[in-house]
Structure formats: C-alpha cells, structure tokens
Amino acid sequence: MENEYYSQENHGPYSMYELGDFSLESGETLPNCQLAYASFGELNEDKTNAVVFTVMFSGTNKAMESYIGEGKALDPAKYFIIVPNQIGSGLSTSPHNAPAPHNGADFPDISIGDDVRAQHQLLTEKFGVKSIELVLGWSMGAQQTYEWCVRYPDMVKRAAPIGGTARTTPHDSLFVDVFSETLKSDPDWDGGRYTDAHGVALGLKRMAHVFALMGNCTEFYRQKKWEALGIDSLENYLTGFWEAWFKPMDPNNLLCMASKWKRGDVGAFSGKSLEDTLAAIKAKVFVIAFTNDMFIPLCDCQAEQQMIPNSELKEVPTLAGHFGMLGILEGDFDQINGYLGELLTTQ
Amino acid sequence: MENEYYSQENHGPYSMYELGDFSLESGETLPNCQLAYASFGELNEDKTNAVVFTVMFSGTNKAMESYIGEGKALDPAKYFIIVPNQIGSGLSTSPHNAPAPHNGADFPDISIGDDVRAQHQLLTEKFGVKSIELVLGWSMGAQQTYEWCVRYPDMVKRAAPIGGTARTTPHDSLFVDVFSETLKSDPDWDGGRYTDAHGVALGLKRMAHVFALMGNCTEFYRQKKWEALGIDSLENYLTGFWEAWFKPMDPNNLLCMASKWKRGDVGAFSGKSLEDTLAAIKAKVFVIAFTNDMFIPLCDCQAEQQMIPNSELKEVPTLAGHFGMLGILEGDFDQINGYLGELLTTQ
Numbered sequence: 034m035e036n037e038y039y040s041q042e043n044h045g046p047y048s049m050y051e052l053g054d055f056s057l058e059s060g061e062t063l064p065n066c067q068l069a070y071a072s073f074g075e076l077n078e079d080k081t082n083a084v085v086f087t088v089m090f091s092g093t094n095k096a097m098e099s100y101i102g103e104g105k106a107l108d109p110a111k112y113f114i115i116v117p118n119q120i121g122s123g124l125s126t127s128p129h130n131a132p133a134p135h136n137g138a139d140f141p142d143i144s145i146g147d148d149v150r151a152q153h154q155l156l157t158e159k160f161g162v163k164s165i166e167l168v169l170g171w172s173m174g175a176q177q178t179y180e181w182c183v184r185y186p187d188m189v190k191r192a193a194p195i196g197g198t199a200r201t202t203p204h205d206s207l208f209v210d211v212f213s214e215t216l217k218s219d220p221d222w223d224g225g226r227y228t229d230a231h232g233v234a235l236g237l238k239r240m241a242h243v244f245a246l247m248g249n250c251t252e253f254y255r256q257k258k259w260e261a262l263g264i265d266s267l268e269n270y271l272t273g274f275w276e277a278w279f280k281p282m283d284p285n286n287l288l289c290m291a292s293k294w295k296r297g298d299v300g301a302f303s304g305k306s307l308e309d310t311l312a313a314i315k316a317k318v319f320v321i322a323f324t325n326d327m328f329i330p331l332c333d334c335q336a337e338q339q340m341i342p343n344s345e346l347k348e349v350p351t352l353a354g355h356f357g358m359l360g361i362l363e364g365d366f367d368q369i370n371g372y373l374g375e376l377l378t379t380q
Numbered sequence: 381m382e383n384e385y386y387s388q389e390n391h392g393p394y395s396m397y398e399l400g401d402f403s404l405e406s407g408e409t410l411p412n413c414q415l416a417y418a419s420f421g422e423l424n425e426d427k428t429n430a431v432v433f434t435v436m437f438s439g440t441n442k443a444m445e446s447y448i449g450e451g452k453a454l455d456p457a458k459y460f461i462i463v464p465n466q467i468g469s470g471l472s473t474s475p476h477n478a479p480a481p482h483n484g485a486d487f488p489d490i491s492i493g494d495d496v497r498a499q500h501q502l503l504t505e506k507f508g509v510k511s512i513e514l515v516l517g518w519s520m521g522a523q524q525t526y527e528w529c530v531r532y533p534d535m536v537k538r539a540a541p542i543g544g545t546a547r548t549t550p551h552d553s554l555f556v557d558v559f560s561e562t563l564k565s566d567p568d569w570d571g572g573r574y575t576d577a578h579g580v581a582l583g584l585k586r587m588a589h590v591f592a593l594m595g596n597c598t599e600f601y602r603q604k605k606w607e608a609l610g611i612d613s614l615e616n617y618l619t620g621f622w623e624a625w626f627k628p629m630d631p632n633n634l635l636c637m638a639s640k641w642k643r644g645d646v647g648a649f650s651g652k653s654l655e656d657t658l659a660a661i662k663a664k665v666f667v668i669a670f671t672n673d674m675f676i677p678l679c680d681c682q683a684e685q686q687m688i689p690n691s692e693l694k695e696v697p698t699l700a701g702h703f704g705m706l707g708i709l710e711g712d713f714d715q716i717n718g719y720l721g722e723l724l725t726t727q
Contacts, residue, residue, distance in 0.1 A: 203614050204593075204601035211593050214586055218565040239561055246551070246558050246594075251677050254551035267550050327674065330598050 034137065036230055038281035039123035039130070044093040047071045047124060050155045058301075061141040063131070068151050069124035070094065070117040073101050074109030076160055083162045084114040085152060087170030087177035089358075090290050091282060093124050097171075099360060106373035112166060117152045119143075119173070121289030125151075128285035129230065137285050138225030145173075145297050149180040153188075167377060168316075169193035171358040172328070173290065176201075176297040179311075179337075183299040186315040191376050195321040195369065196329050196355055199337050200307050201297040205329060208247060209295040216240040216284055230283045237284065241275040248275075250325035253352040261361050311340035318344040319376045321369060328355040347372045381484065383577055385628035386470035386477070391440040394418045394471060397502045405648075408488040410478070415498050416471035417441065417464040420448050421456030423507055430509045431461040432499060434517030434524035436705075437637050438629060440471050444518075446707060453720035459513060464499045466490075466520070468636030472498075475632035476577065484632050485572025492520075492644050496527040500535075514724060515663075516540035518705040519675070520637065523548075523644040526658075526684075530646040533662040538723050542668040542716065543676050543702055546684050547654050548644040552676060555594060556642040563587040563631055577630045584631065588622040595622075597672035600699040608708050658687035665691035666723045668716060675702040694719045 041047065047069045055066035071094035076083065084107060086097050094116035101107045107114055118124040120143050128140035135141060156162040168181040168189050175197020182192050183199070198205065216222075219236025227233050249258070259270035279287070303310040318341050322334035331348060338346045349368045351357040360366035388394065394416045402413035418441035423430065431454060433444050441463035448454045454461055465471040467490050475487035482488060503509040515528040515536050522544020529539045530546070545552065563569075566583025574580050596605070606617035626634070650657040665688050669681035678695060685693045696715045698704040707713035 202598055202602055203604075204596075204598035207589070207593050207601070207614070207618075211586075211589050214589065215562065215565070218562070218586065220567065239558075239565065242554070242558050242561065243590075246554050249551075251549055251551035251680055254554070255549055255680070255683075257550075267554070271554075333598055333602070336602075 034129045034230065034283070036123070036129050036281070036283050039127075044095045044124055047094055047118070050159055052151055052154060055147075055151065057141055057147050058144045059142045063120070063126060063135060063141060066120065066126045066151070068117055068120070068155055070115055070155060071098070072116070073114040074112050076113040076162070080160065080162050081164055081166070082112050083156065083160070083165050084112045085156065085165055085168045085181065086114055086116045087152070087168070087174040088116065088118055088122065089170070089172040089174045090294055091279065091287060093118050093122060099366070100370065100373070106370050106377055115156065117155060119148050119290060119293070120151060121286055121293070123283060123286045127283070128289055129283035140285060140289055143289060143293055144301070145176045145180050145293050146184065146302055148293070149177055149184055152177070152181075153185060163188065165189050167191045167193065167373070169195065169373065170197070171195040172197045172355065173294050173297075176294065179299050180302070182314045182316050182318065183310055184302055186313060189316040191379065192316040192318045193321055193373060193376055194318070195358060196323050196326055196334070198297070198329055198333055199299045199311060201295060202329075202333050205333075206295050208328065209291050212240050212243045213288055213291045215243050216287065222284070225285050225288070227284070233284045234280060237279045237282065238276050240287075241279045242271060244279070245271055245275045247327045248354060248356045250327060250352055250354040252325065253354060256352065258352055258362060261363070307337070308340050311337060312342060314341050316343070317376065317379050319347050319372055320344055321347045321349060321372055323354055323357040324348060324350045325352060326355045326357070381476045381577065381630070383470070383476050383628070383630050386474075391442045391471055394441055394465070397506055399498055399501060402494075402498065404488055404494050405491045406489045410467070410473060410482060410488060413467065413473045413498070415464055415467070415502055417462055417502060418445070419463070420461040421459050423460040423509070427507065427509050428511055428513070429459050430503065430507070430512050431459045432503065432512055432515045432528065433461055433463045434499070434515070434521035435463065435465055435469065436517070436519040436521045437641055438626065438634060440465050440469060446713070447717065447720070453717050453724055462503065464502060466495050466637060466640070467498060468633055468640070470630060470633045474630070475636050476630035487632060487636055490636060490640055491648070492523045492527050492640050493531065493649055495640070496524055496531055499524070499528075500532060510535065512536050514538045514540065514720070516542065516720065517544070518542040519544045519702065520641050520644075523641065526646050527649070529661045529663050529665065530657055531649055533660060536663040538726065539663040539665045540668055540720060540723055541665070542705060543670050543673055543681070545644070545676055545680055546646045546658060548642060549676075549680050552680075553642050555675065556638050559587050559590045560635055560638045562590050563634065569631070572632050572635070574631070580631045581627060584626045584629065585623050587634075588626045589618060591626070592618055592622045594674045595701060595703045597674060597699055597701040599672065600701060603699065605699055605709060608710070654684070655687050658684060659689060661688050663690070664723065664726050666694050666719055667691055668694045668696060668719055670701055670704040671695060671697045672699060673702045673704070
C-alpha cells in the first residue's frame, strides 16, 4: 500500500540493509526483510567507535537526529552512529510495504528481540563491529537498549535507556491497549483491512489525543508550554502537533510497533526473572528518566535501575513529561546531552 | 428510556424533591425537574447541623455512604447529612428519564452552578437551613463544593473539596474529551439517539479502560493492588471493577455530567479571575488531595488552595490515585475521615 509519508524525502537520507529471509522469534519467517538505517560519521579502523541509537514508537531515524552533531555528545567526528529503524516502523519492512501474503493485517508478530537481532546482524555482518561504545534509545528505544544489554552483554560497553523499561509494566501495557483500541475504533478500520490508511483518520485522531493526554504532565498544560513550539492554543497543539504527527502514518505499522511495546520483556530471551536478567548486564548504564513522565514514571525506571549492577539513575526535571526527549522545553536537550556526554567519558 | 440500574433497589433509599420548572444557566428551562437526595440523621431545632455531601461523576448518593455512620466524622447522631444527586446523574432528572422533548440527546446543558442552585433550593426551601456546617465532595463533588463556597459564602462554614478543582484545568478538560469521544466511538452511538443504552456497551467498555488507565497510578498496577478488592488479575480488575461500574449506565447521562465537568469554573458565576474568586471564600477549607492522582494531580489542588485565605492542603498518601476516595487500600478511608473530623472541630 503506497504511503508517501515513508520516504527518503521525509526521513532520509537512510540506507537499506538486506537481512534476507529473517527468522522471527514467533517461528515465522519474514522474506526479504529490509532494515532501514541512517548513519553518521565514519567507522574507525579498529571498528571501536560505534554507537547504536534505537528509535521510539512511531518514529524514524529522523526523529533522533537532533542529538547527533558537532559539539554534541553524539559527535560524528568521534563516533560512527547508526540509527536503525524498527521493523514495522514504515521505513524498514513493514505492514504497509511488505508484499502479500505478509502485508497489512497479515504482517507477522515482531518482537523487540527480533529488532535487536536484526540490528546486531547489520552491525556485525555489514560493518564487522565487535564492540559498541554506547547503545541508547528513548521509550521503545529504551526497550531495544535493554535488549541489547541482555542479549549481547560482552558487546555493549555503555547503555542509556531513556524513559523506558526492560519489561513493560502492567500500567504501560494497559496504556498500549487503550491507544490501540482507540485507533481500531475507526469505523473504517475493518480489522486492519482498510483500503486507504488515510481513511482511518478518525482512529488516528483519537489515538493522537490519548497520546496528548498521557504525553505531557498537567503542569505543562496549565503553563501552556505549547507556546515553546510557537503554538498559540490547546486546540492548535492537538491538531498541529499530535494529530499532525500521527495522521500520515499507517495504522497497521503503528499496531505492529504497539504490539512489540506491549510484549516488551528482557526475560523472554534470558528465561530468567527480571532481577536475574538485569543483574547480568555488564554495560555501564545510565537509566535516564523524566520527572512527571505519565507513560513510564520515574519510579518504574528506578525500580529497574536498582537491579543493574553498574548503573546510575539520571533524572531530567522537565514539565514535558515523557516527551521531554523531543527537547521542546528549554534545558531538556542540554540535560540529556550532558548525561550522554558524561556516560561516554566513563571507562 | 427505562434503565433498571437507576432504582431505589440499587441506590436507595433516596427521596425526590420537586424543583418545579427549573431555570438553567444556559437560558433553557427544565420542566418539572426532580432532585434525588439521600439524608442521614435529623435536622436539629436550630437548623444548624446540616452537612452537604455532593456526588462525583457517574456516582449516586450510594457511592458516598461509606463515609457516613456512627463513630465516623460524618456521624448522623450529630449531623443532618444530605447527599444530593447531580442533575443528569440518573436518579435526579436526567437524559434517560426526562420526557420528550428534553430526553436523551436533547437534554439541555447543565452546569455545576445549576446543580448547586438546585441543592441550595432543597436546603433552604424544603428544610429552612440557613447555615451549613460542612460542604464536601470528591472529584465532580469537589467542583460542587467550590461552587457552594463561592456562590453562598455566608452560608458555608467549612468545606472539603477532595481530589477536584474549582476550575477545570486544560489537561483535565482534555481527559474529559478523550473519555467522552471514546464513549461516543461506539458503532451504535448514533449521535446519542441509540435505542438501547446497553447497545452502547463497546463505547462504555472503552471508556471504562480510559478510566482505569488514569484512575490509579502505575505503582498500584505494579503491586497488583486490585488484590485488595479480592480480584486476582488485571483482566478481572478491568472487567469486574471498571467495566462492571460503567456498563449498566446510560451514555447520555454520563455525557451530561462530563460536559459539566469540562466546563467547571467558579469564575463563571463571580465574573472575576480565579484568584479573586477563591480569595473571596469565607469558609474554612481543607483541600484534600491524593498522592499520584492522575486526574487531578496534587499540584493542581495545591495551586488553588494557595488562593484561598483560610485553607490548608491535606494530602492522602495512597497508591490508589484519584480513586483513593473509594477506600480500596488500607488507610485511605481513615486518612480522609480523619481530615474531615479535624475540619469539623475547627471553629
């Protein structure tokens, strides 16, 4: 199904890596699976300067690029930074672009583990990387970051899961159910067999409003912090920011990612308890959490951080809540960038 | 439209007070408007022992009765306690029981001010009350409590708004929009002209899940606090508690209340700023707020409390969040009951 939103023009430049027929944890195979990724900087001769920056729900590499640049912690002059897009995200092989019989509502279940195995294949087979300086990511990116630490403990030197968990909490799981059901409430949803993604606009709009409700804290709303985006009213914040974000996307792509999010659990790979799984992490970890995060409250991040041997909790005091990562409010970017810089200087 | 849920059997005993043709703030008139109320204890000879206990969204007098009884702060041996049901709540005149042409989707807009004027009429005209010892209420009950303080400053000696605001915050307004839209997303909603309220079960279920998402904090979920209700799983908590609560109700009744909630603003009566309106309150006020309340965070309650001259902020430290009022968790009832007892002893 064509969707002009998912394009080099909007999200590039990005490259495609052929994973081949990719075996999923579900037991299914995704034929000719493609992993879209952006990269910044050059891999050094020793192949010791790689950074993996994973991507959140509904995002692409483009959404994370503001953290990458000269003078920033993620400086392409020093690091070879790879930003791999999730399977199902729209740029990599996804419900909207997969050929039948794996297209649309018939796209197979993907897991966070599948994404991380695909990324590992890219890093090792294409680039020959054996050690990673830093794996990081926000929200679903944090899920992937934890998965990297657990699955490849000897490869990940440092990790920064930001506003996300190693195992999805019951409340977070309920949140995913609520916004997924809201999306599917569209009269033209048709069990995912809609003929036009843009025809599911009402479901996308309702889902956008649930994200708005949980995405920023009440104080953000009381202080009309949307003004920091040059937006002048709550109504325009809803339409011009939240609805505008989700509206061009494909619902089956979103639900593919949502399903991964809901089932996120590092214990699925280790077969052990969360405590024992996190206790085995070898990386130096900064667990970065946002004050007033209504998706993933600081206490949830902290509970996991305390199970990781070589770790520190780093708080980002922001009214933006979960969406503090977008750097909308003064100071948020600097705080996160500062933590990343600090982490990269540790041995 | 018949609905056996709204009955003396389920919510009684309650009495009906005839308001007559009741003039609404919208300019419309609700003919033969009835106010359902429960009462406890006896009005003393001086008519100086009245307490008004207002009711929350979707609730009836029955929902508040656990706070009333011998040995509790609200002791019927000492106080004449009136629990008036909201107009539109199902027991008082409401969309589901009003005769045409004011029935269902054609029920007029009601305001918090309309409710409080109706309650004032009951107190003064039927009972001859001139002074009220305490007005209290939770959530939408807090909205009514504030309205009482502002509208009848010389009549209200003490007030306890619990987990609610004098003016609906932008975030809270968004919450009302989200759950209202979720309810209306039912395929059989038909603009409120459904033929069977129970046919809107999918919308009611979706709305119940939004309430579950916002009603308790994440830590409540992580610690499986539904076990305090004798419920053994998240799934059964959703079906047996949240869905079971909303399922028997009439959607137009709920939306009548939701619309009041969204427009709640004590400044609508005073015509002044929130600061000036709250500064004019004469009652001794305990603003009672719940830790981890995701509907009405403590900071929102505190911001208003600081505008009220003779007031104190009282925190209820509970994992139940907004629904701490239901006394599900050990200690919540005692804490709230204790604050009410303390307030009633002040002069």
